[in-house]
Amino acid sequence: MEGLVPVQRLSIKVASPSLYRCNNSVSIRRSISGFAMDRKRNFRAPSQFSIRAQQSDLKESLAVSSSSVEDKGNVLRIKEWEVEMYQEELAISQGIRIRRKPPSKAPLGYSGPFELRLHNNDADSPRNILEEITWYKDVEVSRMKELNPLDVLKKAVEDAPPTRDFVGALRMAHKRTGFPGLIAEVKKASPSRGILKENFDPVEIAQAYEKGGAACLSVLTDQKYFQGGFENLEAIRSAGVKCPLLCKEFVVDPWQIYYARTKGADAVLLIAAVLTDLEITFLLKICKKLSLAALVEVHDEREMGRVLGIEGIELVGINNRSLETFEVDISNTKKLLEGEHGRQIRERDMIVVGESGLFTPDDIAYVQAAGVKAVLVGESIVKQNDPEKGIAGLFGRNISHT
Numbered sequence: 325m326e327g328l329v330p331v332q333r334l335s336i337k338v339a340s341p342s343l344y345r346c347n348n349s350v351s352i353r354r355s356i357s358g359f360a361m362d363r364k365r366n367f368r369a370p371s372q373f374s375i376r377a378q379q380s381d382l383k384e385s386l387a388v389s390s391s392s393v394e395d396k397g398n399v400l401r402i403k404e405w406e407v408e409m410y411q412e413e414l415a416i417s418q419g420i421r422i423r424r425k426p427p428s429k430a431p432l433g434y435s436g437p438f439e440l441r442l443h444n445n446d447a448d449s450p451r452n453i454l455e456e457i458t459w460y461k462d463v464e465v466s467r468m469k470e471l472n473p474l475d476v477l478k479k480a481v482e483d484a485p486p487t488r489d490f491v492g493a494l495r496m497a498h499k500r501t502g503f504p505g506l507i508a509e510v511k512k513a514s515p516s517r518g519i520l521k522e523n524f525d526p527v528e529i530a531q532a533y534e535k536g537g538a539a540c541l542s543v544l545t546d547q548k549y550f551q552g553g554f555e556n557l558e559a560i561r562s563a564g565v566k567c568p569l570l571c572k573e574f575v576v577d578p579w580q581i582y583y584a585r586t587k588g589a590d591a592v593l594l595i596a597a598v599l600t601d602l603e604i605t606f607l608l609k610i611c612k613k614l615s616l617a618a619l620v621e622v623h624d625e626r627e628m629g630r631v632l633g634i635e636g637i638e639l640v641g642i643n644n645r646s647l648e649t650f651e652v653d654i655s656n657t658k659k660l661l662e663g664e665h666g667r668q669i670r671e672r673d674m675i676v677v678g679e680s681g682l683f684t685p686d687d688i689a690y691v692q693a694a695g696v697k698a699v700l701v702g703e704s705i706v707k708q709n710d711p712e713k714g715i716a717g718l719f720g721r722n723i724s725h726t
């Protein structure tokens with residue numbers, strides 16, 4: 325069986341009908357009722373993350389159909405697996421290359437078209453860093469959820485201080501300075517660059533950025549790959565820094581949005597290379613409910629097209645770095661803002677953020693001419709002994725309030 329083609333390279337039509345032809349006694353339609361799939365194989369309800377939340381519903385149905393606890397467990401696993409397969413197909417159909425989990429064999433006892441997804445050793449390793457991070461997040465979030473259940477977070481959010489206006493701060497800075505509003509990144513290390521700053525003091529850096537005229541800050545909260553942490557976000561917020569804060573995370577689950585809000589975030593990052601349109605739509609709704617801004621990041625034309633088709637997006641980031649290959653090319657910003665996409669963005673008065681690889685006043689001028697009203701900058705300023713002066717160097721002028 326080894327070496328056979330994973331199912332995503334087979335026709336989607338082969339696999340999808342299994343959702344309806346499921347040969348278990350509880351139909352998959354019933355078991356994932358919260359997903360409410362229609363005949364065109366579109367999810368209608370925004371619950372595709374909530375497989376765990378669906379479990380109580382599912383367990384109820386299984387009580388009717390299965391005799392032993394073991395049987396019920398197996399049926400549940402099969403159904404979870406089928407939903408995952410279906411979600412992956414949906415992602416592939418939107419051009420998403422990042423797989424959300426390592427491909428797994430069908431659970432024991434499953435018989436149906438999804439069985440064609442046979443084990444393939446190569447497919448068990450992440451294909452690039454973004455995929456690796458995404459797989460790791462899935463495990464990390466499950467662990468963190470146990471320590472901080474969603475119910476508890478929801479209560480904490482009720483008592484949390486109000487958020488600051490992230491988008492408003494960028495617009496104001498653009499107006500005040502005539503330059504793109506700066507989102508300055510508090511980042512100790514990255515997978516592509518290694519350690520950027522040895523004696524890393526997040527609060528000191530944040531304060532220096534604010535003094536230097538940053539409109540907003542981006543705080544890396546991922547520990548494993550960026551040596552960041554939610555404690556940095558909390559510490560910066562508690563230290564009295566006034567700039568709105570972006571929680572720079574790899575969001576794969578709505579739980580992370582609630583968590584970010586309790587830790588002092590004013591905005592979160594959503595990466596289109598990882599999330600389906602429906603997931604983005606759903607996460608945007610949660611952001612809105614929690615008064616958080618969302619920076620939706622794209623890297624190519626296809627992702628830009630998808631994001632422009634989603635309602636309610638105010639802030640689009642164009643990453644000049646491929647998170648699959650690490651290649652950085654600032655002409656990516658220009659390319660993605662040309663033609664019809666650029667026209668729609670101007671017409672809708674969206675703020676585009678040029679991200680990554682910006683080092684000089686010429687770089688800033690280049691992306692500004694391409695149409696960005698904000699920039700997200702890490703390496704070139706965090707590496708400076710004096711990050712406040714680093715900002716003046718980046719813009720070729722002092723952009724602080726003084």
Ligand SMILES: O=C(O)c1ccccc1NCC(=O)[C@H](O)[C@H](O)COP(=O)(O)O
Nearest residue numbers: 514515516517647679680681701702703
């Ligand atoms: O930077 C990386 O190595 C990286 C790897 C995998 C996922 C994301 C990654 N970086 C996130 C970013 O794109 C940057 O932190 C951000 O845009 C700032 O870029 P820069 O000014 O070049 O530090």
